[in-house]
Amino acid sequence: MSRVYMNPCTTYELDTVYEKTAEILNGLGGMGSFVKPGMRVALKPNMILVKKPAEAATTHPAVVSAIARLVREAGGIPYIVESPFGQYTVPALERHYVSCGMKQLQEEGLVELNTDLSTAEIELPEGLKLKKLGILKPIADADLVISLSKLKTHALMTYTGAVKNLFGVIAGLQKGSFHMRFPDSVTFADALIDICLAVKPGLHIMDAIVGMEGDGPTAGTPRDIGFIGASTDPFALDLAAASTICEKVKIVPTIQRARARGLGPAELNEIEFPMATPDQFYIPDYKFAKTESSTTVSWLRNSKLLKPYPAFDKKICVGCGECFRACPVQALQMVEKRPVLDIDKCIRCFCCHEGCSPQAVRIKRNRFAGMVEAGLSFVSFLTSELPFKKRKKIS
Ligand code: SF4
Ligand code: SF4
Structure with a gap:
């Protein structure tokens, strides 16, 4: 049975976020059960655009900071890797690092910031749509990948969280070719699932303290949700997290396709919740992007x-x-x-x-x-x- 940790948290105050994240990791056996001394650990936050943390488009640096501290305490070396929207160049990355609050974490000595733009080809034996894939080399080379997603609405995919976050391992404008090959949300969801299976993060953390509602993933508005989520199972985490904002969660294409492919739990009652449960955070009037249709067909x-x-x-x-x-x-x-x-x-x-x-x-x-x-x-x-x-x- 998959476990999803949902720890209530309503502030980005650094020490509180660290304590809440450490509580989750204790439940998972401690960061030491994921990270051994000397391991290089890729942290993959959502840094989609040059946005400030308060705009809720990107993973808040307080959550990245908490995980980085825990990785360091376990003896690992955390570094941040992300290919944001648009051209993948060092100057573009620098702008994102500064705006999203990651540069400060580097200045504090907590993390390294990736500037290696190379890619590596990997095989996807489990892939349904993709059998080979070029991903960021620093992700392919990592001893462990920890995904740090942000809970948001999404104009194409309804919701973005654990699975969708991994699309950021595709370099820059190459992301466009995926939209061309998989133009509808259902086939695109299958490709996203393939990418997630290929990257295989050892741990998925979700910043759902403040999410984005409305025209996400970048033009919506911040909305308090109130938890930090975590799981080793991205499909279980998405099912649980999307259930806090979405009445008919199975219309979310990544969830719909994961269920159809037998990946992760099909229902919430197949998930163990050692901390809080999704109903404690449920927001009945959460606003979705204007692209959303009322039909489930x-x-x-x-x-x-x-x-x-x-x-x-x-x-x-x-x-x-x-x-x-x-x-x-x-x-x-x-x-x-x-x-x-x-x-x-x-x-x-x-x-x-x-x-x-x-x-x-x-x-x-x-x-x-x-x-x-x-x-x-x-x-x-x-x-x-x-x-x-x-x-x-x-x-
Ligand atoms: S619509 Fe937006 S992205 Fe396009 S050119 Fe104008 S400002 Fe730039
Ligand atoms: S929505 Fe239409 S115009 Fe905009 S990027 Fe996609 S295909 Fe191009």
């Missing part, structure tokens, strides 16, 4: 007719071209320093939305889709099965 959710599309606010746009460079199918052109969309080419991956720091990319629906959605919402309301009877207050 896969083909309807993925129908191009109903799917929203990106729209570009020319007043907010600064003409940086990140969206243009990230679009995997060349559906965007820069005309007079502003993106112009060819909607027939657009596969609705929302990479442009995800990578736009000034938040100039909106999620739009046509009027017909809006009417269909209203009808589906009504049907969904009549047939909804609430997983928890009531929400207990987070103390």
